[in-house]
Amino acid sequence: MKYVVGYTADRGGKLALDLASNLAYSTRDSADPVELDLVMVVRHESPFTVAGPGADPQGFEQILDTTLRQWADDALATIPAGVTGRVLIRAADSEAEGILAAADEVDARMIVVAPRSHGLGGSLGSVANALMHSSPVPVMLAVANSTPEEPTAPGPSRVTAFVGTKAGADAVAHVAAVTAQYHHLPLRIVSLLELDQARGQDAAQIAEARELIEDIAGRATLSSEVVVAPGRSLDEAIAGIEWRKHEIAMLGSSRLGGRTLFLGSTAHKVLRATPVPVVVVPRAPRTVPHASSGSETDPEPRTGAGSDSGSGRPTAGGQA
């Protein structure tokens, strides 16, 4: 099973690589361990970006190539023994496009990137934002406060899916269920309710949320736990949730807590408030059959079938 890491030879790239390495390491003894493809993107140069005297395109490319290979060697050296890793150097019009093309090329089940920690106005930076808007596979965001110190640290202990009360919850719950099932992890489904604007409807909303997630949890047939986390604001709702060490959180790319928000800012809030790695699941993940088909909770045969079928499930790693 391939994970693609959007790698840059800086602090962010190291975070993404460490997080992905940790997940891969925890599956090293599984039948289908996670393998890492680190993608370094070089942008296409337009010949009409005129370069004056001394620009030396070929000479520059030679230096760039040498540097990229040095970065690649350095990155591969940090991957723990037992984990298969490669570096793909690809050209594209943008970093995000290059990562998506590589994910498609190797049929990746997950993309791991580090959002820009200083993104303005709650943005995660152009690369992570672009990926979350257009990636057909789940995108795991590596931030400093939730990435394990060592790639060989214990892997994930539980999967938590954030679901809202509206459409889109199914995909998240489904991916989380598949992930948990495959890696024999407990599953927790959390509904965030933002209650300040509609006090009168509190009871109805909570009931609605409970109904939805019990429905999803019922179909997941896992040792799942259902939690409704209310709060006057999203921050408050998130703050009330307890976390295990080495957990993975999943949330949908479009809605959270029943209110439409700009994706980047919601993800940013969750990222800030959540002490564990966060996976953003696209509304209709490419590799997941529609969640209402009922029997999807036994993914073992399909994920085991290898990367060529295209019908396998995204998974977030876990302990065997």
Next chain:
Amino acid sequence: MSENSEGGTAAEPRISDEPSKGLAKGAVGTVGLVVIGISTIAPAYTLTAALGPTAAEVGTHLPAIFLAGFVPMLLVALGYRELNNRMPDAGTTFTWSTRAFGPWLGWMGGWGLIAATVIVLSNLAAVATDFLFIMISQIVGDPSIAELTTNLWVNIPVTMAFLAAAVWISYRGVQTTMVFQYVLVAFQIIVLVWFSIAGFVHFGNGTAFDATAPSLEWFNPFGVADLTTFTAGVSLSIFIFWGWDVTLTMNEETKDPAKTPGRGSTITVLLILVLYMVIALSVISFAGVGTEGLGLGNPENQESIFAVLAGPIMGPFAILMSIAILTSSASSLQSTMVGPARTLLSMGFFKALPSAFGKISPRFKSPTVATFAAGAAAGVFYVVTRLLSENALWDTVTALGMMVCFYYGITALACVWWFRREFTQSVRNFVLMFLFPLIGGLTLLLMFIKTAIDSMDPGYGSGSSIGGLGLVFILGMAILLIGVAVMIYQAIRRPEFFRGKTLPMDR
């Protein structure tokens, strides 16, 4: 179970790469190449910067000098092309001359290129600043705004802002689209043609400032008063063709590498020559070369000739000229930034400079320290010149001509030396690898020496001087001596490059 990963590690290479990733192959046709060539030359900008100082030197022989300036450029560029075809993996003055002559001369060649490009960066930013204010004053109809640029407290910060923007865009690797480049170039040419036709119309109607009938004598390079004047003129006019050689060295990017570069660069230079001739004739027949009023010889007009003449010649449409020069110089600022940044990168990479210069941005895959250093050097150069000189742009362009002669000369002779065992093999080799680059290189180096000697005269260029020596001389020598000092420092601290370990001579 874990054999899976181990087997995978052993079986396949761990790095999967695409060769020639960044370069757009086969994307440029002849027209595209001509557009690229004209964009690199930036005629609207070069003319406004060089026309005045050149006319001040050679008077009505402007067309002759422009033609004469092209000859050494052509001879050297042909040698460039030979080197580029033979060493396609690395092609710039620094690497070529190091591989031909060894580390010391190679280092100075690279430094000469950096100095020349850094000087032109400062000039480009300054011209952009001037025309920004001229344009604003034309828009709001208040001539006093154009005067703001003479206030150093306004001029220097705005110029620095232009440089900073160029550094930032270069560092982020922002790309220019084909359509944008076509529009810029077409606009530039239309405005220049409009300007020259309008100049001739004034001449014909008798409304010219100093109607001067064109004469064949203007094309006679031997009519120039003396060798000093001739050299000064040619060293200035080399600058107006500078950048043209880029078209000759484009190969893989073109649709037909065997034909497109030759065809494209020929058409480019013919178009540029025609454009320059027409404008030179028009400007002289309108304004004359007198030292009063609008005359080209008036020191007041040397900073940028189009700023002075566009209004009288084009009337209310002068704003088009401002826009053309502003866009021409601003876009040239981007494209020129690449050269010194990559040469500094290359020098850092091969340990000819501290290795920090060899750093590439992990995010943008562009030179980091080298880009910022090039921008900072241009800023420092500009501030120093602006504070010391009575006419910074004039002196900058003169110093630039000197530096271009220096590094082009070294490159051309590197070509001769590198091919020294091959040029006897055929007539073609003899001409292109030996004769042309030798003549071109020697001419340029002699011009460099002659300009250096002449510029010691305090009256040279704009007439600024320090301690009885011309400012252009002091600037030029200071740049070269700083280079020598940095080179010696590096040779003592980290001698690998100077022992031929990182970039050996290969002949």
